[in-house]
Amino acid sequence: QVQLVESGGGLVKPGGSLRLSCAASGRFFSINVMGWYRQAPGNQRELVATISRGGTTNYADSLKGRFTISRDNAKNTVYLQMNNLNPEDTAVYYCNAVGTYFNRFNIWGQGTQVTVSP
Numbered sequence: 001q002v003q004l005v006e007s008g009g010g011l012v013k014p015g016g017s018l019r020l021s022c023a024a025s026g027r028f029f030s031i032n033v034m035g036w037y038r039q040a041p042g043n044q045r046e047l048v049a050t051i052s053r054g055g056t057t058n059y060a061d062s063l064k065g066r067f068t069i070s071r072d073n074a075k076n077t078v079y080l081q082m083n084n085l086n087p088e089d090t091a092v093y094y095c096n097a098v099g100t101y102f103n104r105f106n107i108w109g110q111g112t113q114v115t116v117s118p
Contacts, residue, residue, distance in 0.1 A: 002026040002107055004095045008080075009112030016116070017083045022095030022109055024076040031099035034071055034078035038091035038114075045094065051078060085116045 008020040024031055035050030035058075049059045049069035057069055068081040078095065095109035 002028050002097065002099070002101065002105055004097055004107055004109035006093070006095045006109040006112040009093060009114045011115045011117065012085055013118060014086050014116055016085050017081070018085065018114060020080040020082070020093055020095075020112060020114075022078045022080075022097075024097055028099050028101040028105070031073075031076060031097050033096075033098045035096045036069060036078070036080045036093055037096060038089075038093045039111075040091040043091075048093065049080065050096075082114070085114075087116045090114060090116050 003025050004022050006020060006022045008018060010018065012018050033050055033052050036048040037045050038048050039045040047060050048063060049057060049067060051057045051069045051071050053073060059067065066084050071078040091114060092111040093114050094111045098106045
């Protein structure tokens with residue numbers, strides 16, 4: 001089975017930066033799309049950004065320019081560079097992957113906490 005392991009979250013001061021990583025492991029034929037979503041307490045999970053295997057990206061409009069998604073297909077890893085963070089970015093960030101291994105799969109990581117506070 002495929003698993004996603006996230007890392008890079010933590011506590012950062014406003015204006016700071018964090019780089020999240022998410023590595024896929026297990027058995028699969030391909031991962032077509034990887035992405036990041038986030039969920040703050042009391043809010044629903046929302047899109048941060050996605051990236052296809054070919055490099056096509058999609059960002060939430062409010063985050064475009066501050067966040068950058070990238071992936072290393074050879075390492076089956078997706079990254080999220082977050083710059084100029086503000087307290088409103090505080091949330092649990094979840095990695096997502098859609099791919100195939102005999103059947104299509106759509107899986108989520110366990111989430112990594114990002115807290116932006118003075």
